[in-house]
Amino acid sequence: MESIQVALAENAYEISIAPGNLDRLGAKCRDLKLGNKVMVVSNPTVFALYGQRTISALQQADFEVSYCELPDGERYKTLDSIAHIYDLALEHGLERSSTLVALGGGVIGDMTGFAAATWLRGIAVVQVPTTLLAMVDSSIGGKTGVNHPHGKNLIGAFHQPRLVLTDPDVLVTLPAREFRAGMAEAIKYAIIGDPELFDLLERADGLQQNQIDPELLATILTRSARAKAEVVSKDEHELTGLRATLNYGHTIGHAIENVTEYTINHGEAVALGMSAAGQIAVKLQLWTQQEAQRQDRVIHKADLAIELPPAIDLEQIVKTLKSDKKVKAGKGVFILPSKIGSTRTIAYEVLNPTEDLVSDALIKQVLTAMLPIASS
């Protein structure tokens, strides 16, 4: 059993990682002296698998448990879903001492966290991530929110959970594609700050869901959570730029998600974004081609693509990158590797100083090289 502390001045909390942890949820919440009423928020898919165990664990610790079901999928990550949580919070009499438990992936975690941040000006939330992506990333750090019809995650709040409870056993039911997506973030942690983790990933016999050694998986969960916890504890509200290092692979990744209308999921896009960022770093002579290729081999080993879909519109990707508000304000940055385990933050201006075309050309050159051979 691993216990990682997110060290924050006011809102410190534990990330607990252990097989079978789900059954310890009630006891853990009791230890935290959480109030008596708990509402579990989940979606039908996850609830069918783990809902009853979650509720039983809470009831066995004498909590009064209610349930709020939200539809499954990113397109329901809206204020309307939050309003539904509020309605049930009222119906079940949730008070300032009550707790919401987010049982699910990133979408459920973000929405439950936001509802907790804003119900009665803030109640407790416990994150119980059920996807690899949520376990290594989104459940930790207190970013909560929903999408605006015209932009992702524009509406939200920082609201730290009281506990993150991870049970790796639940990953057996995760679709393989979602497993891969989570692995992309784990690879990210390795590249930006954990060369030992990178070695483990590189030496592993396999990184896919049906191949991975459970011990390596446990190590990935622990080291990723620790890396995230460390950054969050130094930059809780994303003020110093330190937390921006977590965006490695995300700048181009977000643009790819956007341009493909999210048919490429977040993790897949981050994998492509890391591969592209790696090549940009190589072109700028920040990173060796050899290490960039080692990165790409690990990405490939996780069954993640390092090739763009043939029909993708590169102009549109560059346009999306340039429409970013930070970029427009001259504050855009790329996180680029300088070696495995270290990054540098390179201002977009550096890539894009006075001659706009040069930088677009660089990005496009790198992306073009990532197209399948027939279509490049």
Add this chain to the structure above:
Amino acid sequence: MESIQVALAENAYEISIAPGNLDRLGAKCRDLKLGNKVMVVSNPTVFALYGQRTISALQQADFEVSYCELPDGERYKTLDSIAHIYDLALEHGLERSSTLVALGGGVIGDMTGFAAATWLRGIAVVQVPTTLLAMVDSSIGGKTGVNHPHGKNLIGAFHQPRLVLTDPDVLVTLPAREFRAGMAEAIKYAIIGDPELFDLLERADGLQQNQIDPELLATILTRSARAKAEVVSKDEHELTGLRATLNYGHTIGHAIENVTEYTINHGEAVALGMSAAGQIAVKLQLWTQQEAQRQDRVIHKADLAIELPPAIDLEQIVKTLKSDKKVKAGKGVFILPSKIGSTRTIAYEVLNPTEDLVSDALIKQVLTAMLPIASS
């Protein structure tokens, strides 16, 4: 010019009170190094009176200013209005460095604060209160939010403003009824902690809008803001119970607002609630009848009623009081005066120990005495 500091570890800010202050808004925001984009949120009534001056003041300090209009009235204090603020925030490209300026009374202040708390996980908000109630109370302290269809202020967040800028000159256009409502909160501060302020109110020639001495008004604004600032700085998130002392007059007051379907406004209800709480304190031998009567005379002098409307349903008031979640959980409290300037916090259990009827009887006895003679 008065400058009061709200001393908070992380979010300290100034309450600036001065005639003509509205014209200094831009310079003050510039001093705070706020980002370039500012969106003013107001309603048609207030904007017609003070919108242009507000925008000019900001533009003169080189801010890029946009405007979001919300309909006037408590019934629009909804998530839908917040969604409208988000839409305009997106349209005008508000970034994490941008600022919302709340120009209006409590409803505008609460909604603008909540939108600022949740746009891009939190941007700056500046409160420019235009009602006496907002100046002495709601603009200070960071309570933000909207109503749920079935309950007031159930949805919200703590989000401290970067500046509260008060210009007493704008009160000349305030409807007399709203002026009285604000005066009720000022009287509250005097009773709970400021006997000198009480003396000033008691000795004043008049407390109504068309009578009040501008110097006394300035003193009321300053001392009320200081009292609120002090409590908030010791109990930012309403955790220790200290902030609960600000609820003097509000327990019964809220029930009266609720039962009269808000035809009696907040300040009027608080005045009635203070008068009732005073009599409860007298019956419990915590307070002298003489001081309770001095309180009532000051309330009356502000042209606020100390008599309940004849048709009011007292059973319903008691029922509403008892339906309060805190009361149900055995954690309800009454703030009761022990002398002018001091209160005691009396648990509802004390009023309502084992015999339910005794306490209901006490509250009803006090409220019955407040009915007009013909209907009691």
